[in-house]
Structure formats: structure tokens, C-alpha cells
Amino acid sequence: TQLLEQSPQFLSIQEGENLTVYCNSSSVFSSLQWYRQEPGEGPVLLVTVVTGGEVKKLKRLTFQFGDARKDSSLHITAAQPGDTGLYLCAGDISGGYNKLIFGAGTRLAVHP
Amino acid sequence: SQTIHQWPATLVQPVGSPLSLECTVEGTSNPNLYWYRQAAGRGLQLLFYSVGIGQISSEVPQNLSASRPQDRQFILSSKKLLLSDSGFYLCAWSLGAENEKLFFGSGTQLSVL
Numbered sequence: 001t002q003l004l005e006q007s008p009q010f011l012s013i014q015e016g017e018n019l020t021v022y023c024n025s026s027s028v029f030s031s032l033q034w035y036r037q038e039p040g041e042g043p044v045l046l047v048t049v050v051t052g053g054e055v056k057k058l059k060r061l062t063f064q065f066g067d068a069r070k071d072s073s074l075h076i077t078a079a080q081p082g083d084t085g086l087y088l089c090a091g092d093i094s095g096g097y098n099k100l101i102f103g104a105g106t107r108l109a110v111h112p
Numbered sequence: 113s114q115t116i117h118q119w120p121a122t123l124v125q126p127v128g129s130p131l132s133l134e135c136t137v138e139g140t141s142n143p144n145l146y147w148y149r150q151a152a153g154r155g156l157q158l159l160f161y162s163v164g165i166g167q168i169s170s171e172v173p174q175n176l177s178a179s180r181p182q183d184r185q186f187i188l189s190s191k192k193l194l195l196s197d198s199g200f201y202l203c204a205w206s207l208g209a210e211n212e213k214l215f216f217g218s219g220t221q222l223s224v225l
Contacts (some may be wrong), residue, residue, distance in 0.1 A: 006155075031211040042202050042216025050211055069161070071161055090214075097163070098144055098206050100214060104155035 003027075003074055004089055004103035015073045016078050021106040023089035024071040032072045033100065034063055037086040046074075081109045114139035118203045118217030125224050131176075131190040133220050135203030138184065144208040145186040147178055150187060150200040150219075162186060198224045 005024045013019055014026035023032065031050045047056050049065035049072060056063045060083075062075040076083055086107050090100040118135045125131060137143055144163055148156040159167040160178035175194050179187045186203060189225050200221050204214040 002115070003186040033213060037213075042204070042219055043214075044211040044216070048211055048213060062131065063207050089157075092210065098210065098212050098214075099158070099161050099169075100146075101158060102148075 003010075004041075004091055004101060006087075006103035006106050008106060009104065010107050010109075012111070013079055015081060015112050017110075018072055018075070018077050019079060019108070020075045021087055021108070022071065022073050023103055025091065026070065027091075028069050030042055030069070032065060032069075033090045034072070034074055035088045035090060035102075037080060037088060037105075043088055077109075079108075081110045081112050084108055084110050114204065114205075114215065116135050116205055116215055116217045117219060120220060121218065122221045123223070125193050125222065127195055127224055128192050131197070131222070133186070133188040133201055133203075133222075135186045135188075135217055136184055137186075137205045140184070140205070140207070142183060142207040142208075145180060146204040146206075146214065147186065147188050148202045148204065150202060156202065160186075160188070170203075193224045194225050198222055 007022050007070045033048045034046045037043040047063045052067045052069045054065045064073050068108050086105045088102050088105045090102045115138045147159040150156050158171045162180045177192050200219050202219045203217040206212045208212045
């Protein structure tokens with residue numbers, strides 16, 4: 001079974017702190033996607049990383065895809081209360097047919 | 113632009129009753145369609161996956177079934193609900209090509225009592 005393991009499961013920090021969340025697997029993925037979900041809503045895509053070693057930045061968020069394409073990380077600089085939410089990573093297990101499996105997520109709470 | 117509609121938003125059903133959740137997509141043709149279930153505060157479990165009309169792939173053995181009677185319509189059903197069927201159900205679509213993102217509906221919170 002191909003699994004995506006996310007850590008930490010929960011993270012509670014103060015506004016202005018930096019943080020990193022991780023998404024790891026023993027399997028190689030053609031790409032990994034990161035989503036953010038608000039309570040009672042569907043997840044919304046933040047970024048897709050495709051190339052091993054790739055780094056993408058989205059304002060204060062930095063996403064990295066591992067060289068071996070088995071893991072990814074999300075780093076948030078100077079977290080804001082608006083960053084609060086459930087962060088999910090997802091990988092395609094269908095060899096390109098876009099059947100995504102999701103990790104269990106990291107629930108982030110940023111306090112003012 | 114493309115939109116996805118999922119209803120109802122909230123549903124409370126007794127054990128043993130039937131279920132029908134509907135999802136429709138507008139603004140695109142021949143999308144991949146998905147049903148996911150999410151336990152409280154947790155990740156998403158892929159339940160069903162469809163690449164075309166009448167083509168359904170079941171990902172986990174369960175009490176649920178899915179149908180795709182039209183290109184942009186995806187239905188999740190059960191003949192008799194179990195307590196364990198409670199959860200947040202999400203419909204999603206994608207263009208189906210490699211590395212394409214999923215677009216999610218707003219979800220249905222199902223409580224089986």
C-alpha cells in the first residue's frame with residue numbers, strides 16, 4: 001500500500017513564528033500536491049511539485065520536493081492567523097491517470 | 113468557468129435508511145470524478161473514481177456504491193446506512209491528465225444515528 005505520512009499531526013504556534021510540515025512516503029510519485037482546507041469546506045490546491053529537488057514559493061510558503069520524489073515539505077515563514085487550517089499532501093498512485101491519495105494532514109493553529 | 117455543485121450540505125439519517133448524494137460539474141467535458149470521505153479532522157480517503165460514463169472504480173470495500181449516469185453527474189448511494197458511514201463526503205473533479213489538480217465541492221456532512 002502506498003501511503004503518505006504527514007508530520008506533525010497538530011501544530012499550535014504564535015503569530016510570527018516559522019514552521020515546517022513534512023510529507024513522506026516509501027514510494028516514488030510523479031508529483032505531489034499540497035492543499036489547504038478550512039473547516040466545513042473542500043480542500044483548495046496550493047501548489048504542485050513535479051521535479052525532484054524542485055522548490056516553489058507562494059508568498060510566505062515554500063514547498064520543496066525531495067530529490068528522490070518520495071517526500072515533500074512545506075515551510076511557512078512568519079505565520080499569520082490566516083494560515084490556520086488543515087494542510088494536506090496528495091500523490092498520484094495511478095501512474096499518470098490522476099488518482100490521488102491524501103495524507104492524514106497537519107492541523108495548524110496560529111494564535112495572535 | 114468550471115463549477116462543482118454538491119448537495120445536500122448536511123444530512124442526518126437513521127441507521128438502515130438509504131442514501132443518495134449528488135454531485136454535478138459545469139463548464140467542462142469528460143472530467144475525472146471522485147468521491148472522498150473524510151473522518152473528523154483527518155485526511156481524505158478515496159472511495160470511488162470515474163474516468164467516464166458508467167466507469168466506476170471502487171477503492172475500498174464498503175457499504176456504498178457510486179454511479180455516473182451522465183458525463184458530469186456523479187452519485188453516491190447506499191441501500192442501508194451503517195453508523196460507520198458517518199463522515200464528511202467530498203466530490204471532486206479533474207481534467208484527468210497527469211499532475212492535474214482536483215477541484216472539490218463544498219462537501220456533505222453525513223451523520224448516521
